[in-house]
Amino acid sequence: MITKHLPRALIYGILLIAALFFLAPLYVMLATSFKDAAQIRSGNLLSWPNSLNFESWQLAWSSACTGVDCRGLKPYFVNSVIMAVPAVLISTAWGAINGYVLSLWKFTGSEVLFGFMLFGVFMPFQVVLLPMSQVLGYLGLSSSLGGLILVHCIAGLAGTTLFFRNYYTAIPKELVNAARIDGAGFWRIFFRIVIPMSTPILMVTLIWQFTNIWNDFLFGVAFSGADSKPITVGLNNMANTSSSVKSYNVDMAAAVIAGLPTMLVYVLAGQYFVKGLTAGAVKG
Template sequence: MIKPAFHFQRIVLLGALLLFAAFFLMPLYVMVATSLKGMDEIRDGTLLALPAAPSFAAWAQAWSSACTGTDCGGLRPFFVNSVLMVVPAVAVSTALGALNGYVLTQWRFRGSELLFALLLFGVFMPMQVVLLPMSQVLGWLGIANSIWGLILVHVLAGLPSTTLFFRNYYVGLPNELVKAAPLDGASFWQIFRRIVLPLSTPILVVTLIWQFTAIWNDFLYGVVFAGGDSRPVTVGLNNLANTSSAVKEYNVDMAAAMIAALPTLLIYIVAGKYFVRGLTAGAVKA
């Protein structure tokens, strides 16, 4: 039989959790509700009121016809730029991080600890420090103000974090699996592909979600290194919100913010539980 005191504690705990969840979800509710209202309803109604006649007109305008500065093509081109940038940047930085973690744990060499320490320094280095040297490098390579330049910047910026994730995860793998493989004739790449990678699913999911979120939501690199035709969705959203007009259309601004946030929201909704499992499986293990 459950004791009354224990039952009361559970009710208090659940109540507190629901209160915190409502507090954190309230901005999302306001954004969605406002984006589905017309401007007349926004002016005459209250902030928390449900839309009387929900409409996606503001979403359509934010996507295809809202002004982002002097251009009135909406967020669509910026969204496409972000997709073209994020997919290769996440794939390359994750693959290189997995390879680095594999080498630093299973194929240690002289100076490997020093190399890892230098890579780890990149995790804590402020992004502003690399703006000037990185812009010079992109200019020398001829990829400044392009999507390829942004891809390179995000790969280099994400490499310390992905290396840290995989290295700390691979430390916990049984060494016997890797040491026995060369005796059976397995090469460096065969061990990595057939033994290590199949065991890496938890940390692979963590890294993919982490990198996708960080790159998609980045604004600083996008506004500094991207040109007019290669700016990501975060820059487009900023331009849309700061574009002056006779009447401030809050519903369009909220719809644009939701469009920019949808990919990361969907990623966490679909793969959030795998993210938590991956962390508990060793992603943050010292």
């Protein structure tokens, strides 16, 4: 009986150790964010705070300095929300249409076009910084939230197209052909047949895009202006701001605030992400 249950116990033990290993940094950040300066200097890194002190959270949100700007992370957080929400929705919708065309409405050269689009999945983003900055300059979108939205839509298009195209190849073509015989056109088939069947891959793509866009630093630091910096740039500026005494509790609170939206997304919708992947998001 002991031998029978040993493999399962061993698996659970390994998973528990892995979970503790990956959760340890989050614990350190949370514990440090609730400590005051005296406890940080005298205590242990892993010790729990004597009392929950929310002053560092308030400072990180509304009054901590990022360079010469002492408004905390709030304006950067708002910028990230304004940038991420439309960028995620547009890139997901755009990828869904592309995947629909490339899988169910194939045309001459569609496979070649899809192959070229795949280059965007593997291309380092550093390669496109200069041409993207030139395009944004031509469009008058340099150093603006609109420019960041456009950059993230284009950068994420190859990945979203790949997700949807591979998912839609599993849809029986007879279903689409039957709808066409009944007189349904391109958009009616898309909205009445394909989209209702796309819930798993929609969840995968939305979560994937939101995580990538919210956590992005490269495009944020390269294409943002003084009033359009996302939260990752604000967090970096806050951590690198020189002061007489380093406020580790404020920095840790700021780091948790910056990562909180993506953590909430995975906690609330993580099961849909796993179901979407197993339903065919990376199949084909």
